[in-house]
Structure formats: structure tokens, C-alpha cells
Amino acid sequence: MNKPLKMTLITVLAATAWALLAPALAADPTKSMRGADVNAADAVAETKAYLGKRPGTQPLVARTFSTQPPVIPHAVENFDEITLEENQCLSCHGPDVYKKKNSPMIGKSHLIDRDGKKLKTASASRHDCLQCHVAQVDAPLLVENAFKGDIVVPTKKMKK
Ligand code: HEC
Numbered sequence: 001m002n003k004p005l006k007m008t009l010i011t012v013l014a015a016t017a018w019a020l021l022a023p024a025l026a027a028d029p030t031k032s033m034r035g036a037d038v039n040a041a042d043a044v045a046e047t048k049a050y051l052g053k054r055p056g057t058q059p060l061v062a063r064t065f066s067t068q069p070p071v072i073p074h075a076v077e078n079f080d081e082i083t084l085e086e087n088q089c090l091s092c093h094g095p096d097v098y099k100k101k102n103s104p105m106i107g108k109s110h111l112i113d114r115d116g117k118k119l120k121t122a123s124a125s126r127h128d129c130l131q132c133h134v135a136q137v138d139a140p141l142l143v144e145n146a147f148k149g150d151i152v153v154p155t156k157k158m159k160k
């Protein structure tokens with residue numbers, strides 16, 4: 001067999017082998033943690049309903065570290081969206097109304113502006129409450145997790 005012919009034969013054999021093997025490789029059965037095929041386009045996650053009822057009817061959720069923004073134990077879906085002018089969260093949690101509404105007051109840190117000046121109401125940088133405070137859903141853990149916070153901030157018991 002002359003040399004160029006031998007090379008052509010090897011190339012043809014390699015191409016045939018690849019043609020047979022490639023589909024098998026493409027059908028890699030590896031699954032993502034959510035159970036989807038890794039080659040499939042990302043699916044939109046299932047929408048879960050937030051937990052919690054009307055504010056004033058449930059206990060606070062214990063915090064796991066001292067600077068954790070406490071999570072929201074109550075429903076939030078019935079409230080108006082936070083806009084530039086409106087913030088319904090402050091109609092219960094604001095320093096001027098919280099006592100009357102029997103609600104926890106916004107964090108003291110929220111009453112200080114960037115220059116350290118004390119304010120009478122929430123600093124503008126705290127206006128978007130849901131940026132830090134999150135409502136809860138009952139979602140199973142993707143990965144077993146043994147995390148235990150070492151600081152549990154005592155939660156105030158709200159009057160009924
Ligand atoms: C109608 C009054 C009311 C409104 C409006 C309201 N809350 Fe609350 N919130 C409460 C009360 C009362 C509690 C105490 C727990 C309970 O009973 O649900 C609470 C608890 C919380 C807590 C837990 C505090 C802690 O120390 O653990 C957070 C955080 C919170 N609310 C954030 C929000 C945010 C953000 C909004 C706006 C999207 C909001 N709340 C709107 C009354 C209200």
C-alpha cells in the first residue's frame with residue numbers, strides 16, 4: 001500500500017469511528033441537581049406560593065447570625081408594590097407607627113444615613129425592603145445541609 005492511500009484509509013476509519021461514537025457522547029445522561037438533562041435549555045423554575053398569613057398572626061423566625069436581615073414571616077402578596085412614593089411596609093414598621101400597629105420597628109440601623117446622620121424615618125438606601133428581607137416559600141433543599149447558626153437573636157414575642 002502506498003503512503004497517501006494508507007493515510008486516507010486512516011482518516012476514513014477515524015471519521016467512521018467518530019460518526020458512530022459522537023451520538024453516544026451527545027446522549028450523556030448527566031442530570032442537573034434539579035433533575036433536568038444538562039443539555040436541555042434551562043426551564044423556568046416552578047412558581048411557589050409564599051408562606052405566611054396576615055401580619056400579626058405568626059411568630060418571628062429566629063435569626064442564625066447577628067447581622068442577618070430577619071426573614072419575613074407574614075404574607076406580602078396582598079401589599080402594594082414599593083414605589084418611589086409609596087412603601088406599605090413602613091405603614092406598620094415605621095418608627096412613627098409601629099407601636100400603634102403592634103409591629104416590630106425597622107432596624108435602628110435603618111434610621112442612619114450614609115454620613116452617619118440620624119433620621120426620623122427609614123433612610124432612602126433602605127427604601128427597597130425586599131432587597132434584603134425575603135418572604136419564605138416551602139422549598140426542599142437541593143443539597144443536604146447541616147448548617148447551624150451560632151447566634152440566635154432572641155425574638156421578641158409580639159402581643160396578640
Ligand atoms: C399590616 C402591618 C404590616 C405590614 C403592612 C407589613 N408588616 Fe412586616 N410584620 C408585621 C407584624 C405584626 C410582624 C410580626 C410577625 C407577624 O405577626 O407576622 C411583622 C414581621 C416582619 C419581619 C420580621 C422581623 C423580625 O424581627 O423577625 C420583617 C422582616 C417584616 N415584617 C418585613 C416587612 C416588609 C418588608 C413589609 C413590606 C413588604 C412588611 N413587613 C409589611 C406587620 C406588618
Ligand code: HEC
Binds near residue numbers: 110125
Ligand atoms: C440593605 C439591607 C436592608 C434593607 C434595604 C432593609 N433592611 Fe431591615 N434589616 C436589615 C438588617 C441587616 C437587619 C438586622 C440588623 C439591623 O437592625 O440592622 C434588619 C432589621 C429589620 C427589622 C427588625 C428590627 C429589630 O429590632 O430586630 C425590621 C422589622 C426591618 N428590618 C424592616 C425593614 C423594612 C420595613 C425595610 C424597608 C423600609 C427594611 N427593613 C429595609 C437589612 C435591611
